[in-house]
Amino acid sequence: MIETFRGAPVEEFGVALGGAALHPVRISEPGAIVRGVIIHGPGDPEPDPDQFALCTTPEAGIPSCVAIAVRESQAAKAMVGARQETAVFVAPDDARWSDIYDRVKLVLRDSFGQLAAHDAFQLADALAAALGGAVAIEDASRRVVAFSAIPGQPVDDVRRQGILDRAVPEHVEREAWYARLWRSTGVAEFTDGRESTARLAVAVRAGDEPLGSIWVVGSRETLNPGADEILRRSAEVVATCLAHQDHFASSGRRTRGHLVRQLLDRPESAGRALGYALPGPTVLVAFSRGEQDGDHELLDARLSDVLSLQSQRFQGYGLAAVIDGRVYALLPDTGRVRLDAQLRAVLSRRAPAGDQTGKGTIAVSDPVDRLEDLSRTRRQLDRLLALRARIGGEAIPGDIVHVDDERDTLLLSEVADATCDIEALQSGTALRITEYDGEHDTAYLATLRAWFDAGGDVAAAAARLHVHANTFRYRMGRASALFGLRLDQPDERLLLHLQMRLADFG
Template identity: 35%
Template sequence: MPDPAAPNLRQVLHALGPSLLRPLTTLPERPVPVSGLLIFEPRAPLPRVRDAILLAVGVGTTEAQATDLLAAAADAGHSCLVLKSFGEPVTELVAAAHRFGVVLLAADESVAWHHLAAMLTSALAAAARTASTPGTGDLFALANAIAAMVGGATVIEDPHRRILAYSTLPGQRIDEGRRQGILGLQVPDGPGYDEQYRALAQVSRIRRFPAVSGGLPRLGVAVRAGGEHLGSVWVVDAGNCLDSAAEQALADVTDIVSLHLLAARTAVDAARRQRVDLLRRLLADPDSVTEVAPRLGLEPNRPVAVAAFTVATGDTEDVLAAHAATRLADLVSLHCEAHYGRHGCALIEGTVYALLPSGPTPNAHRDLIADIARRAHTALRVPVLAALGSQVHGLRAIASSRADADLVLHALADRPGDPQPCQVATLEEVWAGAALSALARILATHEALPRALGPAVRSHDLEHGTAYASTILAYLNANSDITTASQRLSVHPNTVRYRLAQAEQIFGFDLANPDERLVLWLRLRLGDHLG
């Protein structure tokens, strides 16, 4: 007999939202109870846990193992099976699931299994306790319920200190800090607040905090799901009268808040993922503007610019660099949405692109990306490059603005010396370096050009231990002045003359020819980009 108090599958799916799990089979009209979560281990027998959700990690939809696992799950009493399809056909597997009476769910392929397991575990724990609470997703009603239970004005925040909901019960005092936070839906900056959030992040229990800047004391608790920080709840203790019973009441609703924040976040994540996909499509195919622009809430003919951000690391394939790029995308999206609405941003091959509609002043975009870059560097503690493409007259010309932004990023990355913590520029500010980056791309695609120019000189130096490339480059950088070049190389002028003469003989170019000098300088100057 199913446990009537157990959460059911519809509750769990509603809490997690359609972006994480979607049914492949039709959900039964009757409630499908869910008792817990299991992860498939091919080397161990399947546990007999009635009404469990089984995560089919590593099992493909077209494999015979998938059908066998469905049969085993049904025999073990499991209520549903979760797998990832990766675009594979599921028709036969869906038919098998109907035969065995097991609900088949597809997980979002981009979500890691351990992350999905943590989300499901938290949703199951909280869903079992929601019978007497407001409907999932109604955060303002939940804030009022907490304020009534605990006895103080309440706010619910996300991990970025944005206020998601606040209570409105009459007679409960608030202070100026909370008033300012509600007006801007953002907790004000201040060292006192920073210290409180650091302290709250280190514990899992209720914490008491003294008044900050003439405000009122508070109770605070961090909200987590499977170890992941989802936000926090703060209750004003106006008269220092909230006792241990109030603390217990706040602790009792933490799982409920976790469920609501999961639901709110998955809804936001689904919408954001859709905007990312739309922006990717627009950047790749500007002809799609007629279909994409209305869905992004953009006017096709409104002036727009593309901003580009990247983490300045030597290895873009590094795991830490990839993680930093993902966090950078979140930060850029957060700040751009605050200024221009939910147009979204997209992380494409390590670069974060964002659309910036025409601003109130010519420098508004430049100031914004500089502020974002500084904040990102402070938060991520890695060098950050930010570039602003030229403003174009409509979305159909967006490819031009993106190309400009890419050139600026290349120019910033190619600057000599150690990378600066935070570099920001427009095309007008780095036009010379951007032009060289564009020329490097052109030269790199023309393999038919004489190999004696640049790359062959470097190869000869590597093979024979000579220094022709550095000597030629120093000579050309010194405007063909032998004395200056010798000083920069710390060698005798006659050594420079000898090396240049030998190079002309070996490689067959003529330094007296201005065209050959120009192209040779470009090939040597851009050698790292030409392979």
Template identity: 30%
Template sequence: MDDRPLETGARGRADVRADVRADVPADADVHAVVRRLADVLEPPPVWCGPDEAEIHDVVIAEPGEALDGAAGALVLAVGARGAEAVDMVAAAAEAGAGALAVRVGGDGLPEAVRAAAEAAPIAVIGLPRGLRWDRAEAEVRAVLAAPAGEFAPSRGGDLFSLAQTVATLTQGLVSLEDGAHRVLAYAGPVDEADELRRATILGRSCPEPYLALLRRLGVHQRVRAGDEVVTVDEQPDLGARRRLVIGINAGRRPLGTIWVQEGARPLAEHAPQMLRGAARIAAVQLVDHYFQGDPGARLASREELSHGLLTGRFDAAALAAHLGIDPAAGADVVAVDLREPGEDGDAVRADARRAEAAGIVSVHVAAHRENALVAQACGQIYAVLPTPTTAAPPPPAPSSPYEDETPLVRWADELVVTLRRLTGTRVQAVLAGRAERLADVPAVKLRGHRALQLLARTPETTVGTHTRLAPALLIRDTLELLDRSPRLRFPAVAALLTRDRDQGTDLARSLLLYLDAFGDVTAVAKRLNVHPNTLRYRVRRAVALTGLDLDDPEHRLAATLQLRLDLDARDLTDPAFPGA
């Protein structure tokens, strides 16, 4: 038998995170193991012998060591050379091992080893010299950790939803693949798919000629090294248009890849950033798939935990540990409202639109900051962005209270512009502020909810911040307290509104706008569409009827509060609560 390199038709399994347990019940055939190793090793392994044997464990053994318990395992033959390697081939076959791995040089497997493998028969894999045995063990266990059928399309709805979101944001055709290049989910217009994409989706796996090209270009090594977005140029001879690819990684453990094919129009300018965010989300979902049984139930559980952190229903420290966040870390909270029209009364449709928008927010926020969480509450979408905890000295104090909000405001504005374009509604967002600890997130979330209610007064505004809205929120809260305490009133000013209603005058409203404008008669008269002298008369008349002393700051403040309360300023066309 000749040494066999990687061949087409491998039945691979996906890779998973570094702490894979040895007792995970799963099998993989020899070909799947070889194919996985070919993607991560340089030069790739060679092999000979049958490929139908199933491997369910990895055993490390030295020459002469008893192979008890090696049945169905891949035996890593440490230090086996020459005759010792031949003896270990026979011993592994006798013990019922699925395969044996030895180190080889540039000439491939020795003839004696190949002959012993054929006689046994047993598959023998030749690994390149210089490869650490512990790394070989880890890579093989990664293959074994994904049970067969784990990613059947019927169980990958969350991944298909993510693929659709990425396709929408990048303007391309998207596919998610596991570590063995098996297609998990895909999205995008069918009529724009190139030959390679059609072959990949129909065959549920990337064709070998393209994989060989990627290995020659070192694409797999690059995407497994971090969050680099790699461009693969058009390959006309392979029927492949230009593509972007990023690795889905959990720490140093690669899980798969996300591909975006360029279709009839160029990819969006921010496509690389969106891919980084999508890769972080996909990593969580793939780990959920591998380790928690039903993926739909697992993902719902994570969303429920995020909602619990947002609303304070669960212990923040316990939730933080479960979600992989430092409980001592602070977190920025951003609140988003789609401003959906409520006249259709279709709650189901509104929920679907909000869920789709939440997916878009998730990709954007994951691209902006790691470990970010997104949850829906009160008909709105909330993003919780944990701040990294470092030992670095604190930055210098900002020159204004708004300076340190600028990067987040810029990000939120980009998000709102995207959502407005995709939803067709006047989406708004509010930077609710920073929770110093995760346990403070619910209080900050409530601030965001109230600030969004306030921001609705100015629908042209895309993003507001609690810092800028704080004065208006203070006045609103004060008015609500006054409304619940009827005994706290300025009777003379309250009577002014009653007189207006009885006599058809507009003294109270004119006085309120005059006070709001610091006595700028010209501006208020223009706003009311009256002559300045008419406004002056109204103010003098209101002062005479109420006994106000406009030179007294307490009189001015009390009159303003009473007028806003009695005029129900929150419902006025002219916003008494200015936006950001």
């Protein structure tokens, strides 16, 4: 089983490398595994049979490998000279072997990355069978990467909760466990605790850098003989798995991040250059934690991964990435009710203790049909999130706001930005009323706001302020006298109300 970590089926190269650079002319044994690539020349020793040999001079001898590549002009001789079970690939005569070597290596790495998570679970099962106890594989952040599922092996609440949350629950006892584990150079044993049974663990490292750990429920007395040696030997394979998982997750995030940034910054030209088009009606979603939540780059990266994976798996397409400290996602327009449910499910999903994944505000755009509308749509969402942040208050898990519900507020915000240099609007009557209220502890501005909000209905405005209608009329009269208001004049009413509303965006 461990060998599945080190190779790719030979037919996979036929698909991935087909075209001008390298194409297959014979694949006799589909399923044969390629585990490495070499450039083979005259006088070189015979390579291992599981190698992909790039033969620079096939007339000097064709190695007995699972696959070979030759120049197009040498293909006929190579087909005759190679073993029947050897896959034969052909490269153009002017192709560089170093470029082909890099492409084959890339296919090997990609295959490894795609299988890493799946194989981690296979490895956990294999270890559990060999050790005689339930196994969990964790990364350096104590997230459960994989766990065994062998029937009949005893488990405790710590393991059960770790699997449900996909992360080890925090506890003083377990803090001591990890402190001891990271100091150890071999297998560490932990005795029964208040909430846990005994277990063995080994740290997984790349040099001195911790990558994660392997845990097995049980003691040296209850586990199979040689448990220590099995754990020590498995650490190297798990290190490879964890390293590749991190590499390919990071690589995928960088790729998505580059694409999303290009599409949001200059969508029309980027769409042409990258060959990308919206597959159907799409919404742009932006998620912001707010400054009070601090720096959560890892959490945002995980959120973008989940949004991308979930939308691709269930709706067929989707793209999410962290751009400038904010998560943006292009998601299929599945309708407001369904989309909100999807977003809330992602954000409210249980996470490690102390994880703030679900806290923050999500802004959702109107449906977008054209790439060229994405820049404007992003600016709209950024403005909406900025307005929500200005309101203040603690972020609410799954707080979703739609552009369609805030259209008037967004327009007023744009008007405020566009008129910020018009002094008469910034220092007019509304400002004088605000200053007067501050100096005399009065509420004339609030009275006028209530009157405007009620459309001039005195009874309704008085109810808003919880005062008698006569009291309200008196305040309105005093405000008109103090500030020279002529509220019977439509233009004056409009300008006064506009000054008060624009002040909310200052």
